[in-house]
Every structure is written in C-alpha cells, then in structure tokens.
Amino acid sequence: MKKLDLEEILRSLVDVEDLELENVEIDAEELIVKVKQAMLPLVLPQAQVPGAAEKEALPEVVFEKPVGEYRGYIEEVTLGATRSEGGTRGKVIKIGGQRTLYHFEGGWVNRPVVSFDVFDIPQPQFPKALREAWGEVWDSPAEWAREAVRRGADLVTIHLVSTDPKVKDTPVGEAAKTVEEVLQAVDVPLVVGGSGNPEKDPVLFEKVAEVAENERCLLASANLDLDHERIVKAAVKHNHNVLSWVSLDINDQKMLNRLLLEEGLPRDRMVQDPTTAALGYGLEYTYTMIERIKLNALKGEKELAFPVSCGVTNAWAAREAWMNVAEWGPREYRGPLWETINALAVMLSGADIMMMLHPSAVQAIRSIIDSIFGDYQGVEIRYEDWLKV
Amino acid sequence: MAKVSPLEIYKYLPGLNCKECGSDSCMAFASALIERSKSYEDCPPLVKDEKYRDKLEKLIELVTPPVREIVIGTGERACTIGGEEVMYRHELTFFNPTALFIDVSDDLPADELAERVARISRFEIERVGQKLRLDGIAIRAKSGDPAKFGEAVVTAVENSDMPLMLCSFDPEHLEVGLEIAIERRPLIYAATKENVDAVAELALRHSSPVVAHSPGDVQGLLELVAKLRSRGVEDIVLDVGTYPLGKKFGECLENMVMLRRLAIERGEKLAGYPRMGVPLVAWFNGDEPVKAAMQECVIASAQLLRYADLLVLHSMDMFSLLPLLTLRQNIYTDPRVPIQVDAKLYEIGKPDENSPVLLTTNFALTYYTVASDIEAGKVDCYLLVVDTEGLAVEPAMAGAKLTGGLVKEAIEESGLAKKVKHRKLIIPGMAARISGEIEDLTGWEVLVGPLDSSRIPAFIEQKWKSNGKG
Ligand code: B12
Numbered sequence: 001m002k003k004l005d006l007e008e009i010l011r012s013l014v015d016v017e018d019l020e021l022e023n024v025e026i027d028a029e030e031l032i033v034k035v036k037q038a039m040l041p042l043v044l045p046q047a048q049v050p051g052a053a054e055k056e057a058l059p060e061v062v063f064e065k066p067v068g069e070y071r072g073y074i075e076e077v078t079l080g081a082t083r084s085e086g087g088t089r090g091k092v093i094k095i096g097g098q099r100t101l102y103h104f105e106g107g108w109v110n111r112p113v114v115s116f117d118v119f120d121i122p123q124p125q126f127p128k129a130l131r132e133a134w135g136e137v138w139d140s141p142a143e144w145a146r147e148a149v150r151r152g153a154d155l156v157t158i159h160l161v162s163t164d165p166k167v168k169d170t171p172v173g174e175a176a177k178t179v180e181e182v183l184q185a186v187d188v189p190l191v192v193g194g195s196g197n198p199e200k201d202p203v204l205f206e207k208v209a210e211v212a213e214n215e216r217c218l219l220a221s222a223n224l225d226l227d228h229e230r231i232v233k234a235a236v237k238h239n240h241n242v243l244s245w246v247s248l249d250i251n252d253q254k255m256l257n258r259l260l261l262e263e264g265l266p267r268d269r270m271v272q273d274p275t276t277a278a279l280g281y282g283l284e285y286t287y288t289m290i291e292r293i294k295l296n297a298l299k300g301e302k303e304l305a306f307p308v309s310c311g312v313t314n315a316w317a318a319r320e321a322w323m324n325v326a327e328w329g330p331r332e333y334r335g336p337l338w339e340t341i342n343a344l345a346v347m348l349s350g351a352d353i354m355m356m357l358h359p360s361a362v363q364a365i366r367s368i369i370d371s372i373f374g375d376y377q378g379v380e381i382r383y384e385d386w387l388k389v
Numbered sequence: 390m391a392k393v394s395p396l397e398i399y400k401y402l403p404g405l406n407c408k409e410c411g412s413d414s415c416m417a418f419a420s421a422l423i424e425r426s427k428s429y430e431d432c433p434p435l436v437k438d439e440k441y442r443d444k445l446e447k448l449i450e451l452v453t454p455p456v457r458e459i460v461i462g463t464g465e466r467a468c469t470i471g472g473e474e475v476m477y478r479h480e481l482t483f484f485n486p487t488a489l490f491i492d493v494s495d496d497l498p499a500d501e502l503a504e505r506v507a508r509i510s511r512f513e514i515e516r517v518g519q520k521l522r523l524d525g526i527a528i529r530a531k532s533g534d535p536a537k538f539g540e541a542v543v544t545a546v547e548n549s550d551m552p553l554m555l556c557s558f559d560p561e562h563l564e565v566g567l568e569i570a571i572e573r574r575p576l577i578y579a580a581t582k583e584n585v586d587a588v589a590e591l592a593l594r595h596s597s598p599v600v601a602h603s604p605g606d607v608q609g610l611l612e613l614v615a616k617l618r619s620r621g622v623e624d625i626v627l628d629v630g631t632y633p634l635g636k637k638f639g640e641c642l643e644n645m646v647m648l649r650r651l652a653i654e655r656g657e658k659l660a661g662y663p664r665m666g667v668p669l670v671a672w673f674n675g676d677e678p679v680k681a682a683m684q685e686c687v688i689a690s691a692q693l694l695r696y697a698d699l700l701v702l703h704s705m706d707m708f709s710l711l712p713l714l715t716l717r718q719n720i721y722t723d724p725r726v727p728i729q730v731d732a733k734l735y736e737i738g739k740p741d742e743n744s745p746v747l748l749t750t751n752f753a754l755t756y757y758t759v760a761s762d763i764e765a766g767k768v769d770c771y772l773l774v775v776d777t778e779g780l781a782v783e784p785a786m787a788g789a790k791l792t793g794g795l796v797k798e799a800i801e802e803s804g805l806a807k808k809v810k811h812r813k814l815i816i817p818g819m820a821a822r823i824s825g826e827i828e829d830l831t832g833w834e835v836l837v838g839p840l841d842s843s844r845i846p847a848f849i850e851q852k853w854k855s856n857g858k859g
C-alpha cells in the first residue's frame with residue numbers, strides 16, 4: 001500500500017475533476033481538507049471514515065435559502081429635501097422600497113429609521129423617566145429637537161398638540177413659526193404632527209405646508225374623521241408627504257389610502273400608520289396588521305403598498321412602563337425596555353419608521369437595526385462557550 | 390396541516406355522521422381537528438375499521454403539523470413546544486408558546502443551586518388573569534466534572550418538578566445526568582457533528598428529546614438532523630446558535646426564519662422541528678448586570694418574534710422578564726378570540742346592599758385592569774361585566790358593542806335589583822355617551838365615572854361616599 005500524505009492527495013487533485021481513492025486508510029486525528037473551489041467535487045474514500053457506512057444511507061442534504069417570490073413591492077418614499085432639491089435638509093431619508101418580506105431575501109434597499117417625538121409645549125404629565133430625559137429642554141421645541149438629533153434621531157416629529165382648542169388653541173400662524181424654528185435648529189427631515197382635532201388639523205396643515213415649502217415633511221396625519229382632501233392638496237402644492245392613519249382596521253387603511261390617492265397624492269408620497277397598541281395592551285393587533293399589510297402589498301395589493309410608520313411612544317400608555325410597583329422591578333429600567341421591545345416588535349413585523357421617546361430605547365433599537373443590517377460588528381463570541389460563561 | 394380547510398379533511402373521514410366522536414357531524418369534527426380541540430383518534434370508526442386504513446393514513450399526514458410537537462418533562466409541568474402550522478398568526482393561530490428556561494450552573498454551591506432552582510419553579514406573575522410562569526431549568530456542565538454535574542442534576546430533581554435541560558457536549562456528562570433524571574424526560578443538549586453517535590444512542594436509550602447543535606450553519610444543522618433521524622431519533626430541537634448584538638445577531642434571526650419557512654412553506658422534513666435560542670449569550674460581554682439583563686431581554690424578544698420555541702435565559706429580574714412574558718402572552722393570543730372573562734356580576738371585596746355598582750366590559754384586559762384598581766383601592770363593590778364580545782370599553786363604544794340595551798339585559802340577568810337597595814350605576818368615563826340611553830331603558834340613575842379606572846377609588850371617596858348612598 002502506498003502512503004500518501006495530504007500534500008500529495010491535493011497535488012493529485014489539481015488536474016482531475018473526479019478522484020476516487022480505493023483501499024486507503026487515513027491516519028489523522030482530525031482531517032481538515034481545504035480545497036479551492038475549482039478542485040471540487042472531491043470524493044473522499046468512504047469506507048474508512050468513521051460513521052461513513054451510515055452516511056451512504058443518508059439523503060443528500062441541499063440547503064438553499066428559501067427566498068420567496070413576490071409580485072408587488074413597497075413604494076419608496078423620500079423624506080426631506082436638500083438644498084439642491086429646494087429644501088434645506090442636510091440629507092434625505094428614504095424609507096420603504098422593499099421587494100421582499102425579509103432582508104435575507106435580498107429585496108431591501110432601505111432600513112427602518114427612528115424619529116424622536118418633540119412637542120410644542122412642555123409635557124409635565126409624562127412619566128418620570130421621560131420627564132427626566134426631556135424636562136430640561138421642553139420649554140423650547142427647537143432646543144428639544146436639537147437634543148433629539150444629538151441623541152440619535154434620524155428624523156424629528158414636531159407634535160403641534162397645543163393647537164387643539166381644548167389644549168391652548170394656539171393659532172396656526174404661531175404653530176407654523178414653531179415648525180420654522182425647528183427646521184432651522186436641525187437639518188434632519190421633519191415629521192409634523194397635528195393635534196388630532198378634526199376641524200383644526202386641515203387648516204393647520206395648510207399653513208405648515210406653506211411655510212415649510214419644498215422641505216418634503218411628512219404631514220401626520222390624514223384620517224377618516226377629517227377633511228383629508230385639504231391636507232392632500234396642501235401637501236401636493238407645497239411638496240410634502242402625507243401619513244394615512246387609521247385605527248387597526250385593514251379595510252379602513254385600504255379605503256383611506258385609496259381616497260388620498262384619488263385626491264391627488266402621488267404614490268411615492270404616502271406613508272401609512274395602522275395605530276400602534278402598547279405591549280401588553282393589544283400589541284398583537286398591531287403586529288398582525290402590519291404583517292398583513294406587508295404580505296398583501298408584496299402579493300401585489302397596491303392599495304397597501306406603502307411604508308409603515310408606528311407611534312411606538314404609545315408603549316408608555318402601558319402601566320408596566322411607568323407605574324411604581326415593587327413587584328415589577330425598578331421602573332427606570334422597565335420603562336425604556338418596554339418601549340424598546342414595543343419598537344422591536346413593530347419593526348420585525350415590518351415598520352419603516354418608529355416614532356419614539358426615550359433616549360435609551362432609541363439607542364437600543366438603533367443598535368438592533370445596525371446588527372440586522374450587518375454593519376455593527378459587536379463582540380465576537382464562540383457560541384458553544386455559553387455552557388461555560 | 391398548514392392551512393387546510395375542513396372540506397379537505399372531511400374527504401378522509403368516514404362520513405357516517407354517527408356522532409361517536411362527540412361532534413355533531415363529520416364536518417364539525419373536521420373543524421375540531423383544525424382547531425385541535427379533537428384528535429383523529431377520537432373518531433372510532435376511522436381508527437378501528439380496516440376499510441378506512443387509507444383514509445386514516447392520509448388524514449394523519451394531513452393533520453400532522455409541519456413542525457413536530459415535542460414534550461419536555463413529565464407530569465403537570467411538562468412543557469410542549471413546536472407543533473406550529475403557520476408562519477403568521479392571522480393564518481390560524483400559534484399553538485405552543487415559547488418555553489422559557491433559566492440556567493443554573495453546576496459549579497454553584499449546593500445550597501445556592503437549590504435556592505435558584507426553587508425560585509425558578511416558584512416564579513409566577515399574574516397578568517390579565519393568566520399566570521405567567523417559567524417553563525424549565527437548564528443545567529450547565531460548567532465545572533467540567535461529571536460528578537459535580539450529577540450532583541447538580543440531583544439537586545434540581547429534588548427541588549423542582551420542572552422540565553430539565555441537561556447541557557454538555559460531553560456524552561459522559563450527559564449520561565450521568567440522564568441516569569439521574571431518567572424519569573423526567575429531560576431535553577438533552579446537545580448532539581454535535583462530533584458526538585452525534587454517542588448522543589443519539591443516549592437519547593434513544595432514555596427516550597428523551599435531543600438538541601441538534603450547529604452554530605451559524607444551517608446546512609450542517611440539517612445534515613446533523615438527517616443523521617439523528619437515520620439513527621431513529623425523532624424528537625429533535627434545532628439550535629443554530631445565538632449571538633449578542635452585532636453582525637451575527639442578524640444572521641441568527643434570519644436562520645430561524647429560514648428554518649421555519651423551510652418546514653412550513655417548503656415541506657422540508659429535516660427542518661420540521663422546533664427551534665431554540667440562548668439569549669443568555671448577552672452575559673458574555675462582561676457588562677454590568679442591568680445592561681446584560683436588558684440585552685438578554687432584547688435578544689429573547691427578537692428570537693421569540695422570529696419563531697424560537699425555547700429560550701435559555703439567565704436573568705430572573707422582573708424588569709426584564711415582564712416585557713418578555715408580556716410579549717409572549719400577546720403574540721400567542723389566539724387571534725380568533727380575544728381573551729375574555731365571563732360576563733356576569735362579580736363581587737369585589739365584601740359588598741353589601743349599600744355598596745356601589747360599577748360597570749365594565751368582558752375584555753380580559755379591561756376587566757383585570759379595573760378589578761385590580763378597585764382591589765388596590767380597597768373598595769367593596771359589585772362589578773357588572775357586560776358582554777361586548779371581548780372588546781375593551783373604547784373599541785366597544787366605537788363599534789356599538791356597548792349599548793343601553795345590553796346594559797339593561799346585564800342588570801336583569803345579574804339579579805342586582807335584589808342585591809342592592811339603591812338604583813345607581815357607575816359607568817366608565819369612556820361610556821358617557823350612552824348614560825342617557827341607559828337611564829331611559831333601565832330606570833337606574835347613571836353616574837359617569839372617571840376615564841381611567843385607576844381613579845375609581847378617589848371617585849368613590851368623593852362622589853359616592855358623599856352623595857351616593859341612599
Ligand atoms: C386594541 C384596540 C382595538 C382592538 C380591540 C381589542 C379588544 N379586544 O378590545 C380592535 C382592533 C379589535 C379594535 C377595533 C376597533 N377600534 Co380600536 N383600539 C384599540 C386600542 C389600540 C387599545 C384599546 C385597549 O385595549 N385599551 C385598554 C383597555 C384596558 O382600556 P378600556 O377598556 O377602555 O379600559 C380603561 C377605561 O375605559 C377605564 N375603565 C374601564 N372600565 C371601567 C369601569 C369604570 C366604572 C370606570 C370608572 C372606568 C373604567 O379604565 C380602563 C383602564 O384605563 C385603542 C387605542 C388606545 N386607547 O390606545 C383603539 C381605539 C379604542 N379604537 C378605536 C376605533 C375607532 C376602533 C374601531 C371602530 C375601528 C374600526 N374602524 O373598525 C373598531 C371597533 C370595534 C368593532 N368594530 O367591533 C378608536 C376609538 C375612537 C373613539 N373614541 O371613538 C381608538 C381610541 C383608536 C383611535 N385613537 O382612533 N380596536
């Protein structure tokens with residue numbers, strides 16, 4: 001019997017396509033064969049490798065990534081406009097544009113983004129953790145927005161809640177000034193939120209759209225209870241996007257989206273918000289509704305094929321997020337974690353924008369996004385070692 | 390039986406409509422099979438009569454979930470994982486909630502180990518009327534000494550009746566553990582490419598489920614499964630590895646999705662097993678405990694949402710377990726039925742004929758929120774629960790599922806008129822709109838309560854005690 005060492009085996013492989021060795025014994029504790037692609041396929045002598053006898057009986061295992069086939073795609077929406085596009089933003093943010101459900105299937109061009117909520121008046125009713133995070137800056141929306149960007153916001157949402165007649169009835173002209181101040185304070189794209197008052201919001205958005213002309217803000221929101229046509233017209237005239245908001249009803253979402261399109265909103269200017277229920281308080285409805293929206297859209301249902309925005313801040317409506325209950329553990333950790341998990345859930349179900357409030361929750365969700373999209377290296381571990389930590 | 394219709398199942402039933410199964414007809418039985426409230430074995434003609442042999446075989450194939458259902462442990466606390474049939478909740482429902490195992494390592498002093506094991510077993514927190522608990526104990530062979538590992542298993546067996554997971558890559562350790570826990574059907578962790586022969590043999594001999602472990606390598610994992618199956622091992626759990634936040638974290642989530650999709654949408658038998666994750670890897674970084682526990686919660690939540698059927702955790706801090714347990718409760722709620730309580734009259738504390746009567750809906754979350762607020766405020770009262778088909782107050786109002794007519798029915802059925810002397814009803818602030826309607830239909834005086842039930846005690850103090858009585 002001739003003795004071959006590995007070198008020789010490998011050398012003999014260079015010029016052949018198939019190689020079969022018969023009657024060989026392999027002497028090695030561990031056999032590591034590194035072969036260049038071009039040398040494959042390699043047929044190793046089988047009978048002598050331990051366990052090889054059974055191996056013959058095993059079916060050949062061929063693993064291919066199970067990539068789906070999709071007829072539809074999600075519209076890509078651009079938020080913000082730079083100087084060359086007539087705006088003043090430092091950069092634009094693109095959301096949506098997915099052609100596959102999962103990232104690994106290869107159809108993702110944009111990643112989910114985070115918007116920090118900023119309010120036009122102080123929010124003393126906030127839970128303690130949020131008061132502590134923002135209390136120092138909330139007298140000035142511009143200051144608040146600047147701080148939000150410093151803490152990692154991709155976008156800022158300025159909520160003009162004080163315009164509600166039941167709150168302060170701030171005149172729309174004054175509210176529009178707040179928007180201008182925020183636009184000057186930060187150079188990220190803006191989301192502008194109304195107060196939810198169905199009479200005032202359309203008037204408000206007309207004014208805001210005008211003063212923020214060409215900045216491609218996202219006007220939040222059009223809903224079924226107000227004159228959405230006025231909001232659409234203002235957005236089209238002054239170059240903005242519109243958020244189409246319903247409350248957890250997929251048929252309502254389709255209907256409202258259709259109406260907004262009929263009223264002239266271009267497809268690449270619509271974002272939808274199916275309502276975010278808090279973790280522990282109906283989150284599953286939101287989770288499932290977003291999954292259904294994305295699945296149907298990718299199947300080709302064009303009325304749902306828009307990016308999704310989620311008001312993750314609603315997480316703070318859950319008592320578990322803010323209430324001081326000894327049994328639940330320290331609320332200063334619990335609250336931010338509650339918001340983080342809420343954001344994570346909507347993101348994994350398909351959300352493109354997460355509107356959030358607590359800085360550590362935002363930080364957490366950003367590192368999750370970066371991990372999923374592969375550019376956060378993190379610590380290298382040997383997984384097997386978990387038995388020994 | 391991913392997405393089969395009752396009609397498809399009906400084809401393989403005897404069609405006798407003999408009701409021996411307890412259903413009214415074969416068609417009803419077919420629906421029950423889909424809902425999993427009945428099993429094919431409940432149809433006597435089908436299993437007994439030779440002539441239905443072919444139908445039976447086809448039916449079994451049809452109703453066997455594409456992800457194998459696996460039981461770990463024995464007795465009351467045995468836990469079942471896998472058995473899933475769909476990718477998305479709305480397609481049917483998810484059946485077996487992700488099992489949460491907490492680790493103990495065999496190098497802990499015996500008393501500490503016993504203490505931790507007992508704490509894991511005792512752990513319980515109530516949310517929306519459900520008791521949320523942990524599901525098992527993962528014993529890690531950290532010391533490297535089989536005798537020590539054995540001692541740890543003895544301690545766990547003696548101090549808990551929970552399912553166990555014996556964790557070592559060394560068959561010698563595993564054998565020691567299995568001999569001790571032989572009656573407990575522990576989960577064996579893990580078979581690897583290197584030890585598969587020995588571990589497969591152990592699994593068969595002790596008829597215990599076993600984990601196939603192949604970190605970061607789906608192909609390798611499927612090959613390992615093929616090997617285990619060729620040895621006759623069928624109860625397998627898949628472990629494709631878990632990584633802390635970073636590049637590999639994303640990949641490990643994707644691997645989980647791929648495995649589930651292979652099983653459910655591609656009919657790949659080798660992937661047709663439940664999957665596990667180890668969020669405990671968050672503790673590798675040497676971060677301070679709060680940070681590690683938070684990261685552990687994040688990893689666990691992500692894996693839960695990405696189809697993990699079993700997770701191994703380290704932290705027992707409530708601040709990090711509560712979000713995870715709540716997420717699990719939400720995601721595994723049957724989308725076909727909101728969690729509800731019986732619509733009837735409840736007594737809270739020790740109410741008498743002068744006590745206030747409050748009204749709410751039968752959505753479990755609403756009921757328990759309100760009831761716990763009332764209890765916390767030590768208010769003795771009657772709580773009248775109206776059947777709103779499981780909707781909370783606000784959605785019920787929006788959807789016209791809470792109306793004066795329903796309130797009238799509820800009052801009549803409850804026999805309240807005999808229990809209290811007064812005729813006053815406190816309704817949720819959110820239901821203010823129907824107060825007039827209720828008064829007209831029932832003749833009861835309506836007091837509109839606060840918007841949020843946490844203010845009920847204060848409301849009773851101010852509005853009831855001063856002018857309510859009499
Ligand atoms: C989850 C949810 C749903 C779920 C319902 C889940 C369920 N099983 O109830 C689904 C998706 C089914 C749903 C449907 C609808 N919803 Co909805 N939904 C919500 C959401 C997100 C949370 C509701 C919730 O669970 N709250 C938690 C429970 C505990 O609250 P609760 O029952 O009201 O109890 C509190 C108080 O009422 C009070 N309380 C309760 N009992 C008592 C008793 C007394 C004596 C007192 C004093 C106080 C009190 O204390 C409790 C704790 O704070 C809210 C938005 C929000 N509020 O966050 C919208 C919301 C309630 N829905 C809304 C709407 C419009 C609808 C729909 C009509 C939508 C549609 N177009 O189909 C339907 C109606 C249902 C139907 N058609 O059958 C609107 C209601 C607007 C309005 N005020 O009219 C809301 C506010 C969203 C919004 N901003 O637009 N919804």
Ligand code: SF4
Nearest residue numbers: 406407408410415432
């Ligand atoms: S026992 Fe079998 S044959 Fe008889 S009604 Fe039930 S399903 Fe049909």
